[in-house]
Amino acid sequence: MLSELLRASSSKPPNQLKKIHGLVLTTGFSVKNSLLTQMLENLVLVGDMCYARQVFDEMHKPRIFLWNTLFKGYVKNQLPFETVLLYKKMRDLGVRSDEFTYPFVVKAISEIGVLPCGFALHAHVMKNGFECLGIVATELVMMYMKFGELSSAKFLFESMQVRDLVAWNAFIAVCVQTGNSAMALEYYRRMCADAVQFDSFTVVSMLSACGQLGSLEIGKEIYDRARKEDIDCNVIVENAKLDMYLKCGSTEDARVLFDEMKQKNVVSWSTMIVGYAMNGDSKEALGLFAMMQKEGLRPNYVTFLGLLSACSHAGVVNEGKKYFNMMVQSNDKNCEPRKEHYACMVDLLGRSGLLEEAYEFIEKMPLEPDAGIWGALLGACAVHRDMNLGQKVADLLVETAPDIGAYQVLISNIYAAAGKWDCVDKVRRKMRKLGTKKVAAYSSVEFGGKIHFFNRGDKSHPQSRAIYEKLEEILKKIRNLGYVPDTGSVFHDVETEEKESSLSHHSEKLAIAFGLINARAEHPIRVMKNLRTCDDCHVFAKFVSRLTSRDIIMRDKNRFHHFKNGVCSCRDFW
DNA sequence: ATAGGGTTAG
Numbered sequence A: 001m002l003s004e005l006l007r008a009s010s011s012k013p014p015n016q017l018k019k020i021h022g023l024v025l026t027t028g029f030s031v032k033n034s035l036l037t038q039m040l041e042n043l044v045l046v047g048d049m050c051y052a053r054q055v056f057d058e059m060h061k062p063r064i065f066l067w068n069t070l071f072k073g074y075v076k077n078q079l080p081f082e083t084v085l086l087y088k089k090m091r092d093l094g095v096r097s098d099e100f101t102y103p104f105v106v107k108a109i110s111e112i113g114v115l116p117c118g119f120a121l122h123a124h125v126m127k128n129g130f131e132c133l134g135i136v137a138t139e140l141v142m143m144y145m146k147f148g149e150l151s152s153a154k155f156l157f158e159s160m161q162v163r164d165l166v167a168w169n170a171f172i173a174v175c176v177q178t179g180n181s182a183m184a185l186e187y188y189r190r191m192c193a194d195a196v197q198f199d200s201f202t203v204v205s206m207l208s209a210c211g212q213l214g215s216l217e218i219g220k221e222i223y224d225r226a227r228k229e230d231i232d233c234n235v236i237v238e239n240a241k242l243d244m245y246l247k248c249g250s251t252e253d254a255r256v257l258f259d260e261m262k263q264k265n266v267v268s269w270s271t272m273i274v275g276y277a278m279n280g281d282s283k284e285a286l287g288l289f290a291m292m293q294k295e296g297l298r299p300n301y302v303t304f305l306g307l308l309s310a311c312s313h314a315g316v317v318n319e320g321k322k323y324f325n326m327m328v329q330s331n332d333k334n335c336e337p338r339k340e341h342y343a344c345m346v347d348l349l350g351r352s353g354l355l356e357e358a359y360e361f362i363e364k365m366p367l368e369p370d371a372g373i374w375g376a377l378l379g380a381c382a383v384h385r386d387m388n389l390g391q392k393v394a395d396l397l398v399e400t401a402p403d404i405g406a407y408q409v410l411i412s413n414i415y416a417a418a419g420k421w422d423c424v425d426k427v428r429r430k431m432r433k434l435g436t437k438k439v440a441a442y443s444s445v446e447f448g449g450k451i452h453f454f455n456r457g458d459k460s461h462p463q464s465r466a467i468y469e470k471l472e473e474i475l476k477k478i479r480n481l482g483y484v485p486d487t488g489s490v491f492h493d494v495e496t497e498e499k500e501s502s503l504s505h506h507s508e509k510l511a512i513a514f515g516l517i518n519a520r521a522e523h524p525i526r527v528m529k530n531l532r533t534c535d536d537c538h539v540f541a542k543f544v545s546r547l548t549s550r551d552i553i554m555r556d557k558n559r560f561h562h563f564k565n566g567v568c569s570c571r572d573f574w
Numbered sequence B: 001a002t003a004g005g006g007t008t009a010g
Helices: A002-011 A014-026 A033-046 A049-058 A064-076 A080-092 A101-112 A115-127 A134-146 A150-158 A165-177 A181-193 A200-213 A216-228 A235-247 A251-260 A266-278 A282-294 A301-314 A317-329 A339-351 A355-364 A371-383 A387-400 A405-417 A421-434 A464-480 A496-500 A507-518 A535-548
Strands: A442-447 A450-455 A525-529 A552-555 A560-564
Touching (some): A033 A049, A064 A080, A080 A101, A101 A134, A134 A150, A134 A165, A165 A181, A181 A200, A200 A235, A216 A442, A235 A251, A266 A282, A282 A301, A301 A339, A317 A339, A339 A371, A371 A387, A371 A405, A387 A421, A507 A525, A507 A552, A535 A552
Parallel strands (some): A525 A552
């Protein structure tokens, strides 16, 4: 009777499960593990891990699969620390893990992100002889990728005896997730060469990779191949393609696809809205949201992020406030404003010059403001040259954002602009002490099925000579149009050394010159940059678009710049 | 009985 009750309770909410559990206890029967097992599984299913743990602790000598059930629950509910603690307890009690245990624990460790623990765990896996198991090995490979240990991950992946489709997909997916999309492409090509038949999972990751790389042509090619090979192109695949188009700056293609899609979900709509916002098409973004509401679809927190960033971009403060209030009043757990939304609001207010209001907004917010929020205000202070507030915020941020290089650079630039060189020194020393990493700037252009990368002053490209000649020629011509190299700007997150050294050989300038030489005249020149573009390159691109009548689409770390006839769609520079 | 892969934001 009781076991039937429990079996039937699997879909019940946690509080009802607890009542049933209480009932079981009051019957006075000796509670058998089989009953508790059912109970535990139900609790893990509904995600009440606290209660699940209680039930587990009541059990007498639980068998290994019960431990595993609990591990599964912890991992599924994103409680990596509980997972690891449980693993430790298990070892202390002398219970041996089996091959089902390790995938959970490895996943937890990679989420926590402590490399030495990862190594130790790998050693345990090897000691128990589980390393040759595909599933465990796959998790380990993903763990190393997440730790940034590319060579360990590659080595382990290569040494797997059996690499099935899931192993390939997992590896490619984690490459994309960790920002190594060029590597994902490399392995995709190898997968094809090895004649491993890919599936829709592969396609989704690869479309995402192409979005990251700005490789419109390669992305289209992969999608077309998927259609030809009769791979199931479900909503997720279509969404990924949509995102790829938008990340390549091709809002037109995206819209055509979006309108054609038979099945659309919140992600499709949000992708479009966010994409329009990124591309500076705020009107379309807001219009799409109106359509979405008409269709009766519920937005989620990502949708609102897109909306707020669209408002910020268009400088429509009241619209932004309207959407923010909509979130607050919606009473929908999915739409509660998170820190990112507050950061968006600060950005919106700050960008529009309402710095005081932005500051008050932060002071009044119910969540603890983080570096991202202060950073948004600091960026706005920099744009509006408000040194008083800027310094105040910089002072605050100096303490709370010790490890994010971009903020430190912004702070030191603010101090520099205010002439407070002792403060500049202090920040720089701190950066050096903390070893704040300076990410090297690079730009890339897709051409001929390949991605061409350029560093500043790069001479490694085979067409290098032609590129520099083209650059010289262009610089000469646009000087006549009124271009003056801007060496004085201090307000973006680039290092001083970078500013001082050959401004005219910035990676995006080389990439644009490369595009001018190679890209077909009717196509826009698409340039991707890993960091933010500097003022001078921005002005440069405007002039080039005017001089050559070519459209330049440049994506930097934050947003798109569509240059057409000497004008850019963005409001970040003027 | 229990284990590995995919889309939007940062």
